[in-house]
Amino acid sequence: DIQMTQSPxxxxxxxxxxxxxxxxxxxxxxxxxxxxxxxxxxxxxxLIYAASKxxxxxxxxxxxxxxxxxxxxTITSLQPEDFATYYCQQSYTTPYTFGQGTRLEIK
Amino acid sequence: QVQLQxxxxxxxxxxxxxxxxxxxxxxxxxxxxxxxxxxRQPAGKGxxxxxxxxxxxxxxxxxxxxxxxxxxxxxxxxxxxLHLNSVTAADTAIYYCARDMGYPxxxxxxxxxxxxxxx
Numbered sequence: 001d002i003q004m005t006q007s008p009x010x011x012x013x014x015x016x017x018x019x020x021x022x023x024x025x026x027x028x029x030x031x032x033x034x035x036x037x038x039x040x041x042x043x044x045x046x047l048i049y050a051a052s053k054x055x056x057x058x059x060x061x062x063x064x065x066x067x068x069x070x071x072x073x074t075i076t077s078l079q080p081e082d083f084a085t086y087y088c089q090q091s092y093t094t095p096y097t098f099g100q101g102t103r104l105e106i107k
Numbered sequence: 108q109v110q111l112q113x114x115x116x117x118x119x120x121x122x123x124x125x126x127x128x129x130x131x132x133x134x135x136x137x138x139x140x141x142x143x144x145x146x147r148q149p150a151g152k153g154x155x156x157x158x159x160x161x162x163x164x165x166x167x168x169x170x171x172x173x174x175x176x177x178x179x180x181x182x183x184x185x186x187x188x189l190h191l192n193s194v195t196a197a198d199t200a201i202y203y204c205a206r207d208m209g210y211p212x213x214x215x216x217x218x219x220x221x222x223x224x225x226x
Contacts, residue, residue, distance in 0.1 A: 032211060034214070045217075087153065096212075098155070
């Protein structure tokens, strides 16, 4: 299985801040990396697919980059609704695997 | 707009079989080149992909569960199902069904999740 490691595990930030979340895969996954946002009691929601493609309806303050083994999700100008847990997931090969998540909290 | 809805028993006894159904509305599960997936999440923990079934009926499973898991499709009801046998407390989780677009692969539609407790 391809191991996915996210950092940091948790992050405190303020509304209006710019934050960067990282995800590293145990082997090269080309660009096959997706990002999801999950709020308590809800299913995950797709934000970014194929490393940098914004899913329809997702605000443009979200962006993704990277290829190979290192990826980032950047949120510019944090909004109150952005405080949630973020997961990366490799879609390069099955079994698909997720990172352990980064919890984004209000400072 | 595609919608997915999980259904099934919320409580399963140890050693028995966990069975869940995902009903898809807003589109046929046999159209397009989609994969229909099951993913679970123990309380307070991360996400684990369990397996998927293709529009054409072929399946892929997580090797960590492969001997216990079966995913099937009922095209007449526009549903797909998860069966996980010989369950233990470690299988207690929220179970989600989700659609995978195919290529590139990503989960664009999810069900709301079904809590299953093994006790």
